[in-house]
Amino acid sequence: MPDLAFTVEHAEVAPFAAAPLLLFRLRVTSAPAGEAIASITLQCQVQIEATRRGYAPAEQDSLEDLFGTPQRWGETLRTMLWTHTSMVVPPFDGECTVDLPVPCSFDFNVAATRFFHALQEGEIPLLLQFSGTVFYRNADDALQAAPIPWHKEAAFRLPVQLWRDMMARYYPNGAWLCLHRDVFDRLARYKTQRGLASWEHAVARLLDGVEEDIS
Incomplete structure (x- = not known):
């Protein structure tokens, strides 16, 4: 062997x-x-x-x-x-x-x-x-x-x-983040309701402390 x-x-x-x-x-x-x-x-x-x-x-x-x-x-x-x-x-x-x-x-x-x-x-x-x-x-x-x-x-x-x-x-200048569907849906509504151009703008706005109710 x-x-x-x-x-x-x-x-x-x-x-x-x-x-x-x-x-x-x-x-x-x-x-x-x-x-x-x-x-x-x-x-x-x-x-x-x-x-x-x-x-x-x-x-x-x-x-x-x-x-x-x-x-x-x-x-x-x-x-x-x-x-x-x-x-x-x-x-x-x-x-x-x-x-x-x-x-x-x-x-x-x-x-x-x-x-x-x-x-x-x-x-x-x-x-x-x-x-x-x-x-x-x-x-x-x-x-x-x-x-x-x-x-x-x-x-x-x-x-x-x-x-x-x-x-x-x-992934040049990028990263992947997987979210639960309910969290993604809330983020999508936030982005749409505020007329934000991209997902980065939506997340950056939240990180900057603009945390209106998005439920």
Whole structure:
């Protein structure tokens, strides 16, 4: 049975995608070399190891809604699930490199998005945990299948600037905020009744303290 190892060499923004997408350049090696890999159905869980980096004061302020005040971080700062992804690795002998797609959300109801957005510089410590099935041919050229052990993983430090540049490309000078339908309906009535030209004007007016009854 092949013994697989995984290494993330670098990450880049997918050049042509409908939504934000990172490509993690993944090197897969297999031993012993005599067992040719027919394919791998690969699943990956990506964790954010939030305790493995420091945070500037401004970042600490922005992360308060996730972890509370910094005085409590010894209890509340923890590893977070970012996302799940999957792919099929094509046939190879010995080793190969593939692009593992990692979709990225800009929904601020998602904890990982708020975490990334709060960071200003440095790197994001990630842990990629792999599972799935490897199909291979033994010395008799018979096709075999075996599960990928749960302990197979790879660490990677994602540059914060890469994530920020990606979101600036897909959402230039913008952000997404999901509202409950009843709240959106109230905001829509407020915007219409005041003859405001855009959603930004409606929200800015409320933030500036012009809080007439909009029920």
